[in-house]
Amino acid sequence: MAVYPEQIERLCDMFRRLDGIGRKTAMRLTLSVLDLPLEDVEAFAGALMAAKTEVGFCKCCQNISSAELCPICAATGRDRSIICVVEDFRAAMALEKMQEYNGLYHVLHGVISPMKGIGPDKLKIRELIKRLDGSVSEVILATNPTPEGETTAMYLSRLIAPLGVRVSRIANGMPVGGDLEYADEITLRRAIEGRYSMEGANPTK
Amino acid sequence: MAVYPEQIERLCDMFRRLDGIGRKTAMRLTLSVLDLPLEDVEAFAGALMAAKTEVGFCKCCQNISSAELCPICAATGRDRSIICVVEDFRAAMALEKMQEYNGLYHVLHGVISPMKGIGPDKLKIRELIKRLDGSVSEVILATNPTPEGETTAMYLSRLIAPLGVRVSRIANGMPVGGDLEYADEITLRRAIEGRYSMEGANPTK
Numbered sequence: 001m002a003v004y005p006e007q008i009e010r011l012c013d014m015f016r017r018l019d020g021i022g023r024k025t026a027m028r029l030t031l032s033v034l035d036l037p038l039e040d041v042e043a044f045a046g047a048l049m050a051a052k053t054e055v056g057f058c059k060c061c062q063n064i065s066s067a068e069l070c071p072i073c074a075a076t077g078r079d080r081s082i083i084c085v086v087e088d089f090r091a092a093m094a095l096e097k098m099q100e101y102n103g104l105y106h107v108l109h110g111v112i113s114p115m116k117g118i119g120p121d122k123l124k125i126r127e128l129i130k131r132l133d134g135s136v137s138e139v140i141l142a143t144n145p146t147p148e149g150e151t152t153a154m155y156l157s158r159l160i161a162p163l164g165v166r167v168s169r170i171a172n173g174m175p176v177g178g179d180l181e182y183a184d185e186i187t188l189r190r191a192i193e194g195r196y197s198m199e200g201a202n203p204t205k
Numbered sequence: 206m207a208v209y210p211e212q213i214e215r216l217c218d219m220f221r222r223l224d225g226i227g228r229k230t231a232m233r234l235t236l237s238v239l240d241l242p243l244e245d246v247e248a249f250a251g252a253l254m255a256a257k258t259e260v261g262f263c264k265c266c267q268n269i270s271s272a273e274l275c276p277i278c279a280a281t282g283r284d285r286s287i288i289c290v291v292e293d294f295r296a297a298m299a300l301e302k303m304q305e306y307n308g309l310y311h312v313l314h315g316v317i318s319p320m321k322g323i324g325p326d327k328l329k330i331r332e333l334i335k336r337l338d339g340s341v342s343e344v345i346l347a348t349n350p351t352p353e354g355e356t357t358a359m360y361l362s363r364l365i366a367p368l369g370v371r372v373s374r375i376a377n378g379m380p381v382g383g384d385l386e387y388a389d390e391i392t393l394r395r396a397i398e399g400r401y402s403m404e405g406a407n408p409t410k
Contacts, residue, residue, distance in 0.1 A: 003276075004269070004298070005259075005260050005269065005270060005271035005272075006271065007252070007255040007256045007259050007260050007271055008256055008260060008269065010252045010255065010256070011249075011252040011253060011255070011256040013252075014245070014248060014249040014252045014253075017237075017241060017245060017249075018234045018237045018238065019233055019234065019236070019237035019240075020230075020233060020237075021234070025225075028223075028224055028225060029223045029224065029226070030256065031224075031294070031295060032222075032223045032224035032225075033223065033253060033256055033257060034256065034257065034260065034269065035224075036222060036257070038257060038258070040219070040222060041253055041254065041256075041257040042254070043219060044216075044219040044222075044253055045250035045251075045253045045254050046250075047212070047215045047216040047218075047219045048216060048219075048238060048246055048249055048250045048253070049246065049247070049250050050212045050215065050216070051212045051213055051215070051216040051235065051238055051239065051246075052238060052239065052241070052243060052246040053243070054210075054212050055210050055212050055213060055239065064209070064210065064213070064239065065210060066210035066211065066212055067210075071208075089236070090236065093209070
């Protein structure tokens with residue numbers, strides 16, 4: 001049976017290494033590369049190398065950055081007394097999109113997971129503790145509400161609380177726009193447990 | 206609001222040029238490039254360039270090929286008297302996967318589409334006619350059963366039939382495993398019109 005030229009198969013294999021790409025999608029992407037003009041493919045190859053070689057991590061918050069300090073850590077208008085701890089830079093970007101949080105971040109680059117052999121020493125925890133030099137009054141633990149994320153939050157809270165820094169955890173409950181019918185039991189239990197008083201509520205539209 | 210480094214945005218823009226990739230998927234792919242080892246990213250960039258620069262079209266059937274003649278046209282065991290005409294190389298590969306068709310192909314590189322300004326002269330029709338030098342006894346028109354595909358098939362049949370070559374069109378009907386309840390009316394009508402006698406049928410499992 002005839003197959004695609006070896007160069008096509010090779011590019012297809014590379015696309016398959018990317019997150020969430022299977023054989024069929026990889027081939028679709030590969031074939032659509034052939035439809036691009038040569039200059040664009042050259043630019044694509046250049047962009048791949050640039051993204052890999054020129055982008056590193058912020059020496060303060062460990063977020064991805066092309067400079068020594070990321071734009072968030074380098075910004076002057078931000079509240080430097082609050083640090084929001086997240087698992088990865090995707091989470092930091094999601095919070096940043098909200099355009100409401102004005103503190104700093106700290107990216108752990110993972111969560112504690114004995115199953116995958118990831119202990120606290122493999123995460124950027126040392127770098128986080130180093131930042132708690134008295135200028136920080138609160139650390140918000142925003143790891144995902146998964147078993148690993150909860151374990152990591154628990155571990156960090158025990159580590160940080162003795163340093164006299166307020167430690168908080170993001171709330172659990174119903175996602176806005178969600179439907180109670182489809183919510184899982186644990187989420188519902190947390191939503192009830194975390195209920196807040198509506199007396200004196202002053203809802204804005 | 207802080208955004209991703211410019212190198213990340215640039216790579217993301219390149220991924221978006223590929224077929225079926227939106228902003229979110231492009232960013233997921235971009236960020237997963239960062240997780241690859243440097244050697245793999247180098248190999249990826251190399252594979253991109255190789256696929257674009259080293260892969261051309263078979264001078265006979267116009268399918269993608271890294272050699273002058275594609276493996277199908279160059280093969281010795283194939284029936285050179287039948288040519289199956291397809292819109293693009295994806296269709297040729299789909300038929301080839303079937304592992305039953307043993308003739309040759311001809312890739313049109315599109316279909317006639319007045320809406321998109323694609324006339325017969327933009328397709329590889331001249332190259333197809335040139336192949337009908339007496340050695341070909343049948344041309345199977347396997348353009349997609351879409352309005353453009355049907356128009357193209359009609360156009361080609363009028364062009365080829367006078368040359369004394371048998372012209373056939375792939376069958377329309379119910380896809381195997383499909384459900385009559387969800388089939389569209391035109392497909393059902395074609396399935397009824399194209400019904401075949403089961404007398405003397407010798408079904409194999």
